[in-house]
Amino acid sequence: MKKIGYLGPEGTYSEKAAKSYAGLSYILKPCTTFDSIFEGIITNEVALGVLPLENSCEGTVVRVLDLLARNDKVKITGEVVVHVCHHLLGHPGTSLAEVQSILSHPQALAQCSGFISKYLSHAKLQEVESTARAASIISECGPSLAAIGNDEASSRYNLSKLMTNIQDMAENYTRFIVIAKEQQIMVETEEYANSRTSLILSIVDQPGTLYEILKQLALRGINLTKIESRPARTRLGEYIFFIDLDGHINQPQVCEALAEVKKLTVEFRIIGCYAKDKEKSL
Ligand SMILES: O=C(O)C(=O)Cc1ccccc1
Numbered sequence: 001m002k003k004i005g006y007l008g009p010e011g012t013y014s015e016k017a018a019k020s021y022a023g024l025s026y027i028l029k030p031c032t033t034f035d036s037i038f039e040g041i042i043t044n045e046v047a048l049g050v051l052p053l054e055n056s057c058e059g060t061v062v063r064v065l066d067l068l069a070r071n072d073k074v075k076i077t078g079e080v081v082v083h084v085c086h087h088l089l090g091h092p093g094t095s096l097a098e099v100q101s102i103l104s105h106p107q108a109l110a111q112c113s114g115f116i117s118k119y120l121s122h123a124k125l126q127e128v129e130s131t132a133r134a135a136s137i138i139s140e141c142g143p144s145l146a147a148i149g150n151d152e153a154s155s156r157y158n159l160s161k162l163m164t165n166i167q168d169m170a171e172n173y174t175r176f177i178v179i180a181k182e183q184q185i186m187v188e189t190e191e192y193a194n195s196r197t198s199l200i201l202s203i204v205d206q207p208g209t210l211y212e213i214l215k216q217l218a219l220r221g222i223n224l225t226k227i228e229s230r231p232a233r234t235r236l237g238e239y240i241f242f243i244d245l246d247g248h249i250n251q252p253q254v255c256e257a258l259a260e261v262k263k264l265t266v267e268f269r270i271i272g273c274y275a276k277d278k279e280k281s282l
Contacts, residue, residue, distance in 0.1 A: 003029040005037040005046035011132035011153035012105075017080045017176035018050040032129060038067050041074050041179055049179045050080070054226070056173045058110050064177070065230050065242055068271055069200055076198050076272030078178035086112055086167045089135050089159040090146040096162065099123050103134035104148035107174075112148055114168040135159055175277070183272050192248035196225065196276045199243045199258075202232060202267040209264050210241070216260040217245060220253040240267070248273045 004022045006014040008030020018028055029046055031037045037049040051064045068074065086108055090099065101124045102109070102116065108131050109116070116125070123146075128134045134147035139157040146162060147153070154161050177198075203209045217224060226244035247254040249270060262268045 001025075001027050002047035003027045003040075003045070004048040004050060005029045005031045005040045006050045007031060007034065007037070007052075007130050009130070009132050009136055011135060011149065011156040012130045013082055013084055013150060013174060014050055014052065014130070014176065015132070016150070016152065017052075017082045017174075020082065021050060021078060021080045021176075021178055022048065034061075034063055034067060038071050038074060038179070041181055042071065044181070047180060048077070050176050051179065052107070052174045053079075053177045054175050055084070055107060055111065056171060057167075057169045058107055060228055061107065062230065065228065068179075068242070069230065069240055072269060073181060074179050074271075075181065075183040076177045076274055077180040077183040078274045079196065079277050080176045080178065081277040082174050082176060084108075084111065084167065084172045084174050085150065085165060086131075086148050086172075087150065087154060087161040088115075088146055088163040088166050089149050089154050089157070090138065090162045091143040092160040094143040094146070094160070094162055096120060097122075098143055099146045099162075100144040101126055102146050102148060103128050103137060105129070105131050105134070108134075108148045111167045111169075111172055115163075115166040119163070132156070177272075178274075183274060189250075191275060192251050194276050194278070195246075195248035195273055197245050197247060197249060197254060197258075197273045198271045199245075199261075200240060200267070200269045200271055201243065201261070201265045202238075202240045203265050213261050213264050216257045216264075220257045222247055222254060222257055246276075 004026040006018040040046040131149035135153035135157040138145040223246040229239040232238040
């Protein structure tokens with residue numbers, strides 16, 4: 001059976017996303033970093049990889065954008081939206097006053113910063129590779145350490161939920177992308193309307209180029225769902241743009257718009273046309 005790589009160990013939000021996307025059709029393969037998931041795709045060790053791309057409260061996971069920019073053989077073939085609900089995990093009977101350090105993934109710590117400053121301002125924060133890694137570490141240590149993670153991490157690592165639902169925003173969603181070497185071909189024409197197209201571009205350095213690009217989309221009624229710039233890493237002030245839009249390249253208006261957009265770019269790459277997750281959250 002083919003494998004799907006995700007940020008492990010067992011009990012992460014990424015595992016939840018991988019399970020929800022792949023069901024029982026793939027073997028779950030926990031990986032230690034986002035970089036190693038890309039590596040697994042390139043070397044064919046895994047067929048699919050799942051990575052968080054953006055969160056409704058904390059925004060983009062920039063490392064994942066940078067990896068997409070640097071690995072032009074990798075495509076986006078799908079997405080999954082996961083509701084993120086964090087708990088403070090610790091040893092049974094630990095009081096908040098006893099907690100000296102809180103371990104978690106940087107996104108989880110950021111998503112709970114209001115809770116932490118209200119109830120745990122005395123504690124040190126320690127960033128680790130993932131929420132489940134934090135849970136696994138503290139399960140081996142004394143009661144002065146706590147982790148932020150989900151229900152699965154709590155049961156898997158035999159930890160108590162010292163406080164539940166501690167994220168600052170109840171409506172906390174993360175959009176995960178599913179990557180592969182080749183994207184799945186969508187056959188059903190009716191699926192085009194529920195598709196998303198992701199692009200990477202670097203644009204001609206002239207006044208109004210970005211405006212002109214957006215105009216080509218606007219003129220054809222194409223909805224932009226994300227635009228983000230990252231340093232091109234060539235010289236100061238040079239950027240590449242990540243654009244997500246509603247629609248599929250096989251739709252005439254999208255095809256036409258992108259043909260016009262391409263003329264305004266130095267580099268133009270479609271990283272994927274894929275089905276949007278139907279869960280309405282972003
Ligand atoms: O650490 C995890 O569980 C991950 O999968 C990364 C992450 C962390 C916080 C919110 C969403 C994803």
